[in-house]
Amino acid sequence: xxxxxxxxTVARGGVPVLEGLAFTLxxxxxxxxxxxxxSGKTTLLRTLAGLQPPLVGSVSADPEQIxxxxxxxxxxxxxxxxxxxxxxxxxxxxxxxxxxxxxxNLRGLLERPSANLSAGQKRRLGLARLLVTGRxxxxxxxxxxxxxxxxxxxxxxxxxxxxxxxGSALIATHIDLGLQAETLDVGPFKANANRxxxxxxxxxxxxFDEAFL
Amino acid sequence: xxxxxxxxxxxxxxAGGGFGLGLAFFLIVSTLVPFGxxxxxxxxxxxxxxxxxxxxxxxxxxxxxxxxxxDFEDGSLDLLATAPIPMEGIVxxxxxxxxxxxxxxxxxxxxxxxxxxxxxxxxxxxxxLTLLIGTPALSMIGxxxxxxxxxxxxxxLLLSLLVLPLYIPTLIFGxxxxxxxxxxxxxxxxxxxxxGITAGSIALLPFAAAAALRVNLR
Amino acid sequence: xxxxGKYTDAILSSWTITLGLLIALxxxxxxxxxxxxxRLDAAEERAKQND
Amino acid sequence: xxxxxxxxxxxxxALSGKVLPWVIGLCTVTLIPGLIWGFFFTPEASNFGNxxxxxxxxxxxxxxxxNIWVMMLVTSLIWVVxxxxxxxxxxxxxxxxxxxxxxxxxxxxxxxxQPMWGTYWAWDPRLTSFLILFLFYLGYxxxxxxxxxxxxxxxxxxxxxxxxxxxxxxxxxxxxxWNQGLHQGASLSLDKEEHVSDVYFQPLxxxxxxxxxxxxxxxxxxxxxxxxxxxLHRLEVRERMKDA
Numbered sequence: 159x160x161x162x163x164x165x166x167t168v169a170r171g172g173v174p175v176l177e178g179l180a181f182t183l184x185x186x187x188x189x190x191x192x193x194x195x196x197s198g199k200t201t202l203l204r205t206l207a208g209l210q211p212p213l214v215g216s217v218s219a220d221p222e223q224i225x226x227x228x229x230x231x232x233x234x235x236x237x238x239x240x241x242x243x244x245x246x247x248x249x250x251x252x253x254x255x256x257x258x259x260x261x262x263n264l265r266g267l268l269e270r271p272s273a274n275l276s277a278g279q280k281r282r283l284g285l286a287r288l289l290v291t292g293r294x295x296x297x298x299x300x301x302x303x304x305x306x307x308x309x310x311x312x313x314x315x316x317x318x319x320x321x322x323x324x325g326s327a328l329i330a331t332h333i334d335l336g337l338q339a340e341t342l343d344v345g346p347f348k349a350n351a352n353r354x355x356x357x358x359x360x361x362x363x364x365x366f367d368e369a370f371l
Numbered sequence: 372x373x374x375x376x377x378x379x380x381x382x383x384x385x386a387g388g389g390f391g392l393g394l395a396f397f398l399i400v401s402t403l404v405p406f407g408x409x410x411x412x413x414x415x416x417x418x419x420x421x422x423x424x425x426x427x428x429x430x431x432x433x434x435x436x437x438x439x440x441x442d443f444e445d446g447s448l449d450l451l452a453t454a455p456i457p458m459e460g461i462v463x464x465x466x467x468x469x470x471x472x473x474x475x476x477x478x479x480x481x482x483x484x485x486x487x488x489x490x491x492x493x494x495x496x497x498x499x500l501t502l503l504i505g506t507p508a509l510s511m512i513g514x515x516x517x518x519x520x521x522x523x524x525x526x527x528l529l530l531s532l533l534v535l536p537l538y539i540p541t542l543i544f545g546x547x548x549x550x551x552x553x554x555x556x557x558x559x560x561x562x563x564x565x566x567g568i569t570a571g572s573i574a575l576l577p578f579a580a581a582a583a584l585r586v587n588l589r
Numbered sequence: 590x591x592x593x594g595k596y597t598d599a600i601l602s603s604w605t606i607t608l609g610l611l612i613a614l615x616x617x618x619x620x621x622x623x624x625x626x627x628r629l630d631a632a633e634e635r636a637k638q639n640d
Numbered sequence: 641x642x643x644x645x646x647x648x649x650x651x652x653x654a655l656s657g658k659v660l661p662w663v664i665g666l667c668t669v670t671l672i673p674g675l676i677w678g679f680f681f682t683p684e685a686s687n688f689g690n691x692x693x694x695x696x697x698x699x700x701x702x703x704x705x706x707n708i709w710v711m712m713l714v715t716s717l718i719w720v721v722x723x724x725x726x727x728x729x730x731x732x733x734x735x736x737x738x739x740x741x742x743x744x745x746x747x748x749x750x751x752x753x754q755p756m757w758g759t760y761w762a763w764d765p766r767l768t769s770f771l772i773l774f775l776f777y778l779g780y781x782x783x784x785x786x787x788x789x790x791x792x793x794x795x796x797x798x799x800x801x802x803x804x805x806x807x808x809x810x811x812x813x814x815x816x817x818w819n820q821g822l823h824q825g826a827s828l829s830l831d832k833e834e835h836v837s838d839v840y841f842q843p844l845x846x847x848x849x850x851x852x853x854x855x856x857x858x859x860x861x862x863x864x865x866x867x868x869x870x871x872l873h874r875l876e877v878r879e880r881m882k883d884a
Binding site for chain 2: 241248250
Binding site for chain 3: 679684689690691693694697698701736737740743744747748751752754755854858861862864865868869871872875876878879
């Protein structure tokens with residue numbers, strides 16, 4: 159499953175943030191998304207995940223093929239690690255959580271309520287969720303926050319084996335994960351009123367931004 | 372969908388508050404009213420169906436903002452939105468979980484609390500029946516209100532304001548059916564009207580609520 | 590002066606309240622319109638300078 | 641040129657700017673004479689006495705209260721279906737006018753009710769329906785006020801308006817049903833048609849036209865303000881993004 163994006167404009171609060179984006183994420187590929195804070199990486203990932211509509215353009219991949227790993231892990235404090243994982247697995251129609259548990263070294267924590275986990279352990283559990291979705295395209299927003307060096311390695315291994323199995327990943331991060339990856343800098347796509355625009359972009363903005371005076 | 376329902380029920384049981392809160396509030400209302408109105412059995416038994424209905428409605432209102440707010444805050448709602456469950460399904464399951472946690476216990480408790488209010492013999496049955504049919508509508512309408520206000524800070528007060536007028540038809544028909552049934556008058560018209568509202572809410576409001584949720588996640 | 594009989598209070602109070610509310614609504618609308626126009630003009634000016 | 645072209649705020653601003661003085665003028669020449677006629681130059685009614693003079697503010701405001709909600713429903717639907725920017729701002733702009741009309745109808749009704757029925761408030765179906773309508777207006781406006789992003793607010797309030805309308809109609813039936821069930825036969829509502837003869841009807845008609853024109857004039861001004869606010873919001877967001 160390939161994720162292709164052409165001439166995509168994403169907006170936050172109705173205002174274009176990034177425009178004219180074009181890239182392809184093929185199976186087996188890792189793409190690192192970089193750019194300063196507030197440059198629209200999260201907005202882009204949410205748009206790709208289908209949580210918000212793009213202002214212009216479209217995303218070629220089916221949202222059913224994509225899983226989104228956000229800042230927040232979506233864990234329930236009163237449920238145990240195992241219950242949390244089993245829940246997400248069954249939502250996605252899977253039942254085997256063993257690879258996820260082993261991949262992120264959670265075996266010893268299974269019975270613990272996730273309220274009692276450390277920040278890094280929570281993050282590992284949040285990342286383990288990716289494996290139980292069974293979806294090929296991962297969109298990850300700062301996945302390594304609060305992970306120690308050993309856990310980062312675990313994560314990098316998980317991405318590597320996911321990619322080796324024909325999956326792909328788009329990762330917004332500021333650190334070097336030691337992965338074989340291409341880099342996509344969002345800086346050049348920053349929305350700018352002075353940039354020459356194509357007609358369809360113009361139409362989409364026209365309702366308020368350009369035409370109103 | 373079943374996994375989501377099981378999870379929500381489990382959360383409600385573990386977090387406390389869930390089952391207890393609505394019931395406790397209901398108990399408080401029905402014990403306080405006689406102190407306020409006076410102990411005259413005649414008056415109490417006449418107003419009992421109405422008081423029980425208002426009490427159940429307020430108890431229901433109390434826990435509405437939890438329907439989506441917690442999932443929104445910890446990011447689960449984003450993840451659920453990208454999961455292979457349609458948004459309408461999420462809304463329906465959430466409303467069902469809310470009903471199982473508040474509406475159903477209230478329905479079961481109402482006949483017992485009716486005794487405190489000198490509710491007459493057929494009244495126990497009628498209050499049970501009307502609440503059983505009416506409370507699902509309260510949960511569904513409440514889920515719609517919760518979906519509208521999910522992203523807002525201090526959404527609780529706003530939620531009550533939005534949901535209040537939406538509850539009025541259900542309340543009128545429900546309390547009317549209970550009152551008439553208790554008095555031995557024909558009650559099928561208000562009962563059918565209320566059943567209609569419940570059926571309509573369950574059939575249509577998930578779409579409105581899902582639309583509101585999608586907007587709020589944007 | 591018009592003789593309103595026993596309804597004097599009712600008529601005068603309802604008319605006063607109504608006219609008061611309508612005038613208040615007109616004033617609020619007008620004031621807000623002016624304020625917003627000023628703020629928008631200022632913002633447009635800033636936007637032009639920034640470009 | 642189709643109606644949809646006014647989805648473009650520029651065109652709407654241009655046109656509404658031209659129309660506005662005329663509407664204000666027309667409003668002045670209908671509303672003020674209408675009110676003066678109704679207040680000073682109508683005879684005493686046999687059954688209401690002079691209290692009939694309240695009709696000139698009570699009936700138009702009550703009609704506007706309902707009509708404005710219907711207008712908001714239609715404009716909200718247009719927004720949901722066509723994402724017509726002017727439409728949803730007009731709905732927002734109308735809400736405050738609508739709630740004022742509702743309050744006027746309620747207050748004048750209560751004041752009128754005191755001498756006629758001996759009580760300020762009765763749970764009469766009409767009065768109750770207006771109270772419920774008032775709650776709907778409040779909720780709608782509170783939701784607008786609570787949300788920062790104008791487009792999000794537009795979407796959510798439109799959904800609320802549509803769902804609320806269904807429940808408002810349900811409430812109307814429920815309330816009729818409920819009151820009938822409690823006080824049999826003691827209907828307090830006034831049957832206007834029967835009592836209104838031409839002497840009262842002509843100034844009433846003028847007042848109705850006046851109130852409608854006042855609504856249109858206020859609506860145009862307020863919609864223009866709302867559109868400017870949207871533009872202002874976008875500019876401010878851009879500024880903030882530039883700073884970041």
